[in-house]
Amino acid sequence: MTQDQGPETYGELNADVYDEWHAGLDPGEAVACLAALAGEGPAGPVLELAVGTGRVTIPLAARGVELHGIDASPAMVERMRAKPGGELIPVTIGDMADVEPATDADFALVFVVFSTFFFLLTQEEQVRCFANVARRLLPGGRFVLECPMPDVGRYTRNQNLEVHQVGLDRVRLVAVRHDPVEQRFDGHHVLLTNGGVRMAPASMRYAWPAELDLMARLAGLERRHRWGGWRREPFTAEGGHVTVYEKPAA
Template identity: 80%
Template sequence: MATYGPETYGELNADVYDEWHDIDPTDAVRCLAELLGEGPTGPVLELAVGTGRVTIPLAQLGIDVRGIDASEAMVARMRAKPGGDRIPVTIGDMADVEPGTDDLFAMVFVVFSTFFFLMTQEDQVRCFAGVAERLVPGGRFVLECPMPDVARYQRHQTVETHQVGLDRVRLLAVRHDPVEQRFDGHHVLITNNGIRLAPASMRYAWPSELDLMARLAGLERRHRWGGWRREPFRAEGNYVTVYEKPA
C-alpha cells in the first residue's frame, strides 16, 4: 500500500461502490436535516462526497449542499445520477477542506467510515482544524464513524466472506497495524472470469481521540449517539458525533 493516496480508493472502486456498500442513507439524511434546523443557517459541505448518496437527497430537500472529494471517478458517478450534476464539488483532499477560500458553512459532515480514510493522525487533526475555520459560529461538524473492533483480528489479520454465489465469491482480507492504528486490506472478487482486487486502507481513531482533535480545533462536543436515530451510544457499530463551534 506504499502508493495509496487520498484518491486511490475512489479511483479503483467507483464502479462497484454503490453495489458493494448498499447502505440506506434515509436516517442520515433525516438527522442531518434536523440538525440543520436546530443550528445556524447557511450552506453545507460534505467531506468525501463520493457518489452522492447523502448529498443528493439533502439537495432535493432544498438545502444548499457542496462537496469535496479526491476521486474524479467517484464524483463522475454522482454527476451521472439525477440531480447530481447540480451539486458543486471540489476535487481535492478533505484533509485540506478547501472548497473555496471565502466559504463558510453552517455544517460540515462526513458519513459512513470515510473520515478514517485520512491515513495519518496529522491529516485527521488538520481536517478538524480546517473544518473549524470554515464553520460559522454555532456551526456543526458531524461525523459518522465505526467503533474500532480490533478483537476481530487474530495475529493482526483476518479474512472474511462477504458474498457467495454460483459464479462469484467476495472476500475481505485485512492486516491490522495496532501501533499506527491502521487497516490495510482488499475486497477480493473471484469469478469465472478472474480475480479483481479492490484496495482499502484506513487509520482508525477512538472516540476520545476524536474528542481531543475537536478540542485542539476549538470545537465542543454536543452529542454522541449510537446511530442516526439518536440511539444511546454503546461503543459498538457505527456512531454519530456532533461537534459545535462556539458562538
C-alpha cells in the same frame, strides 16, 4: 498504503462497483438527521467531505439543503453527477483534510459519513482536518462524523479474512492486516469471478472516541452530542457512533 497510492486511489479503483457493493445501505436515517441538524444551527450552506457517488448528498440536497462537496476521486464524482440531481451539486476535487471547497462561503454544517474520516491515514491528517473544518464553520456551526467503533478483537495475530458475498458467478472477500501501533487497517477487497480476479486496496487509520474528542478540542470545537446512530439513540459502544461537534458562537 504503498507509495503509488493516494487519497483518490480507493475511489478510482472502485467507482464502478461502489454502489453495487453498498446497495444494502439505506441513507434515509442519515439524511433525516443531517437535514434536522442543518435546520438547528446558523443559516448557511452545508459541506460534505468525501461525497463519493452521492449516496447521502443527493437525497439531502433534494430536501432543499444547499450542499457543496469535496472528494479526492474524479471517478466517484463522475458517478454522482450521472445520477438525477447529482449534476447540480458543486464538488471540488481535492483532499478532504484540506477542506478547501471552491467557494468563499463558510458553512453551517460540515459532515463526513460511513467511516470515511478514517481514510485519513495519519493522526496528523485527522488533526489537520478538524482544524480546517473549524476554520470554515460559521459561529455555532457543527461538524458531524459517523464512525465505527474499532473492532480489534476480530483480528487473530493482527489479521482477518471475511467472506462478504457468495453468488453463482462471484465471491467477494475482504482481507485485512491490523497494525495496533499505528492504529491502521490495511487490506484488499478481492472479487473472484469467472472472468478473473479483481483486487482493490483499502486502508484506514482508526481513532477512538476520546481521541476524536481531543482533536476537536485542539481545533476549538466542543462536543454537543454522541449518539449510537442517526436516530439519536444512546451510544453504547456497539457498532459505531454519530458525534456532533460545535464551534462556539462567541
